[in-house]
Amino acid sequence: MAAVKEQNAELAPSIGVNNLSYAFPDGSSGLKGLTLDLPPGSRTLLIGANGSGKTTLLRLLSGKRMAPASTISIAGIDPFTSGLEGVTYLGLEWVLNPIVRTDIDVPTLLSSVGGDYYRDRRNELVRILDIDLAWRMHAVSDGERRRVQLAMGLLRPWRVLLLDEITVDLDLLSRHNFLQWLKRETERRACTIVYATHILDNLAEWPSHLVHMSLGRVKKWGAIGEVDGGGAAGQVGGTTTGNSRLGQLVLEWLQEDLDERGPREGRGSEGKTYESLEGKGGYGAESR
C-alpha cells in the first residue's frame, strides 16, 4: 500500500511557480514575486485573508489568466500556452452556472458530464456526497445543489484539482466526507490538489503543504510541520481549541442524525440508487 502511494505520488504532476508577478487589466497589482514548488501528489492549503490573492493565483495556475512566460509550470508545462489536459478548476464562475438551477434531474445532469462513462466514479461520488437521485435541481437547497455540482465537477479523473472554496454550503459531515475522499484520491491516483479555504474545521490531517498568502505575496510556504513547527495540526482541527471541540461535537450530532435516518433506500426517495436503476433497465443499463 505504501509503495502504491509512493508510486502515485511520483507520477502525479508537480506545481511550480517562479517569481510570478501579475497585474490586472486595470493596471492594479495582483501578485508580487511568488515562488512555490509543490511536489507531485501533494495536498496544499492556500491560506490568507480576503483579497490576499488566492483566487488570482488559482486562476493563473488553471490557465484562465495568462501568467508571464516561464513563471508557472504544471508537470513541467505552461498551463496557458499548452492548455493542459486534466486540470480542473472549481471556483465561483463554475458555481454560478445556471444549468444547475433548472428543472432537470440528477441522473441526466451527471450523464451530461460523462457519468455513464465514469460509472464507478459517478456511483462513488453520489454515495460520498449523499446525493438523492430523485432530486430535481430547481427544487433543492443550496447545499444539495452544491453536492450535485461537486459530483459533476469531480467526475472526470483530473490530475490537478484547483479548488477555490466551494464547500461553504456543505454541512459539516458532508464536507468532512468530501475532504476525506479528496485525500484518498491523492493516495490511490496520481494527482495533486491545491485548495483555497477559510474553513479549517476537520482539516488537521488533510494538508501535506501550507501556503500563507498576504497582500498578493507568499509569506510562508512548505510542508506542514516545517511551516508551523508541527503545531498547525493541533490548532487547525485537533482538540486544543474551543472551536475545534465544537466542530467535533457538531460532527457527532450530524453523524447520529444520519445513523438514525439510515440508508436512503426505502425512505422517501423512491428507493433510487444507480444500482437499482441499472437493475431495472434504467439509466445506462443498455450500455453494460
Ligand SMILES: Nc1ncnc2c1ncn2[C@@H]1O[C@H](COP(=O)(O)OP(=O)(O)OP(=O)(O)O)[C@@H](O)[C@H]1O
Ligand atoms: N479583475 C480585477 N481587477 C482589479 N483588481 C482585482 C480584480 N480581481 C481581484 N482584484 C483584487 O485583487 C486582490 C486579490 O483578489 P483575490 O480574489 O485573488 O483574493 P482572495 O485571496 O481570493 O480573496 P477571498 O478570500 O476574498 O476570496 C483583491 O484586493 C481584489 O480586490
